[in-house]
Amino acid sequence: MNPPFGIPPELFTILLALGLLAGFVGLNGLVLVYLERKVAGHIQRRPGPFEVGPHGILQPLADALKLVGKQLITPRGADKWLFWTAPIISFAPVFVLFLPIPFGPVLTAMEMDLGLLLILAFAGINVLALCLAGWSSENKWSLLGAARAVAQSVAYEIPLLLAVLAIAFQFGSLNLSTIVSGQGAWPWQWNIMVQPVAFFIYFVCALAETNRAPFDLPEAESELTAGFHTEYSGMGFGIFFLAEYANMIVVCAVATALFLGGWNGPAAPGVWWFLVKVYLLLLVMMWFRWTYPRVRFDQLLNLSWKWLLPLALINLLVTLVLVKI
Amino acid sequence: METLAYVAFGVYTTIILFGGLMAVFSRNLVRALVGLALTLFGVAGCYLLMAAPFMALMQILIYVAAVSIMIFFAIMLTKPPVGAEEQPGRPWWVVAGCIVAALAPTMLIARVLHVQPLVSHEHPTEIVLMDLGQTFIEPYFLAFELISVILTVAMAGAVLLAFERRQGQ
Numbered sequence: 274m275n276p277p278f279g280i281p282p283e284l285f286t287i288l289l290a291l292g293l294l295a296g297f298v299g300l301n302g303l304v305l306v307y308l309e310r311k312v313a314g315h316i317q318r319r320p321g322p323f324e325v326g327p328h329g330i331l332q333p334l335a336d337a338l339k340l341v342g343k344q345l346i347t348p349r350g351a352d353k354w355l356f357w358t359a360p361i362i363s364f365a366p367v368f369v370l371f372l373p374i375p376f377g378p379v380l381t382a383m384e385m386d387l388g389l390l391l392i393l394a395f396a397g398i399n400v401l402a403l404c405l406a407g408w409s410s411e412n413k414w415s416l417l418g419a420a421r422a423v424a425q426s427v428a429y430e431i432p433l434l435l436a437v438l439a440i441a442f443q444f445g446s447l448n449l450s451t452i453v454s455g456q457g458a459w460p461w462q463w464n465i466m467v468q469p470v471a472f473f474i475y476f477v478c479a480l481a482e483t484n485r486a487p488f489d490l491p492e493a494e495s496e497l498t499a500g501f502h503t504e505y506s507g508m509g510f511g512i513f514f515l516a517e518y519a520n521m522i523v524v525c526a527v528a529t530a531l532f533l534g535g536w537n538g539p540a541a542p543g544v545w546w547f548l549v550k551v552y553l554l555l556l557v558m559m560w561f562r563w564t565y566p567r568v569r570f571d572q573l574l575n576l577s578w579k580w581l582l583p584l585a586l587i588n589l590l591v592t593l594v595l596v597k598i
Numbered sequence: 599m600e601t602l603a604y605v606a607f608g609v610y611t612t613i614i615l616f617g618g619l620m621a622v623f624s625r626n627l628v629r630a631l632v633g634l635a636l637t638l639f640g641v642a643g644c645y646l647l648m649a650a651p652f653m654a655l656m657q658i659l660i661y662v663a664a665v666s667i668m669i670f671f672a673i674m675l676t677k678p679p680v681g682a683e684e685q686p687g688r689p690w691w692v693v694a695g696c697i698v699a700a701l702a703p704t705m706l707i708a709r710v711l712h713v714q715p716l717v718s719h720e721h722p723t724e725i726v727l728m729d730l731g732q733t734f735i736e737p738y739f740l741a742f743e744l745i746s747v748i749l750t751v752a753m754a755g756a757v758l759l760a761f762e763r764r765q766g767q
Contacts, residue, residue, distance in 0.1 A: 355628065386727070387651055394655045397663025401635065404670045408628050416674075423671050427664075447727075 290382030294371045306333040316563040343507030355409035360512040363402035366395040367519040375450040377544035389447040400426040407501035418500025422491035428577035433478035435585035436471040439592040453535030463534040470588045472532045479524035486562035525554035613640035635666045649722035
């Protein structure tokens with residue numbers, strides 16, 4: 274017990290962590306917006322944002338201010354109550370998702386045995402938010418986007434779970450810290466060497482679950498205007514956007530912890546290795562976005578049900594047999 | 599900590615009741631679904647209070663996320679335009695009948711529990727996940743397997759129905 278405040282120490286840690294995470298998520302949102310636009314620019318042989326600040330570094334701040342300043346409009350005929358609850362439902366689980374992630378040897382907000390399960394459970398809620406947003410907008414593009422989001426997330430959640438399960442079986446634990454400390458400092462001691470198939474499946478499914486190109490069908494701008502968030506203005510859209518970036522960081526952080534050795538590194542293990550790996554994966558995600566064209570919807574579903582799911586099952590079986598031997 | 603637990607229990611029950619009422623009284627199917635999801639979320643909180651975090655997380659993973667989305671999918675497949683599913687109000691005797699039907703089992707269970715209280719632990723103890731798994735594959739093996747068989751049959755039936763409808767067109 275902490276006498277001056279009367280707050281239990283565990284609760285205090287979590288409150289502190291939540292405050293820090295809010296800052297982390299917001300800051301990362303800004304950095305990622307800038308990175309995304311710069312990476313997109315350079316891949317398309319143009320400089321990207323250049324006007325606001327040196328090399329356009331203040332561009333995301335200007336973007337954020339613009340979003341905050343815009344009027345919030347509820348479309349006529351929309352289910353007003355659900356329409357404004359949806360962005361909140363989309364963003365609220367983000368904080369829970371970050372709690373069990375081991376950023377460094379001691380830098381974990383909440384050490385828990387079921388950490389991996391916690392992330393998987395709360396990550397699923399995002400889809401519900403997309404559905405509600407698409408439904409309550411009373412707009413055919415939004416509804417089509419929501420329908421796509423449902424089919425896509427259901428299809429890709431299963432191989433993702435199976436890929437993660439292979440690692441969990443290998444370590445006999447759902448605690449991310451245990452899994453990280455079970456891996457060595459050098460790249461050949463990381464899980465990606467033992468479980469390359471699981472990593473491949475995980476990363477493809479993570480792209481689909483976060484609605485990133487080439488799997489960005491729920492918001493496909495060239496077909497559906499903006500999909501499920503067509504009708505959202507200002508911060509309504511901004512919160513969806515922030516939640517998407519936060520989810521990207523979470524899936525990359527989980528990939529880092531599960532497959533890339535987490536905070537382990539050849540020299541001076543610590544939080545910096547974790548962040549470097551997470552940002553490398555994020556850059557790969559952006560690189561994918563500007564490299565691959567969007568898949569067609571039947572291709573998307575076929576890829577999951579006919580290829581990734583059987584592959585994940587075989588991978589899980591082989592892992593089980595090897596673990597038992 | 600004891601008071602904190604009571605506060606948490608109060609919060610969870612409020613969420614459950616509010617969600618339940620919303621699910622029952624909403625004229626709009628999607629709003630009813632949101633109420634249901636809220637209730638399931640509150641139940642997950644109650645599992646957490648009973649020191650069963652695994653159950654709580656599974657409840658969220660399966661019910662709040664997967665099952666709700668499945669129901670949403672079902673609603674979407676039968677979609678009338680938003681607002682068009684409003685039904686005219688029901689006559690008072692239907693409402694009264696519903697209340698009686700809801701109260702009767704509640705009163706019965708409350709009476710039984712009052713006369714013969716269930717034996718329960720003073721404080722919940724967390725069961726190790728390994729033991730839970732062991733119980734599934736040892737004493738309750740048959741029940742566990744039967745459930746998987748039922749699920750497989752249900753899934754095969756759904757696929758079959760889908761294919762029959764497609765051929766029928």
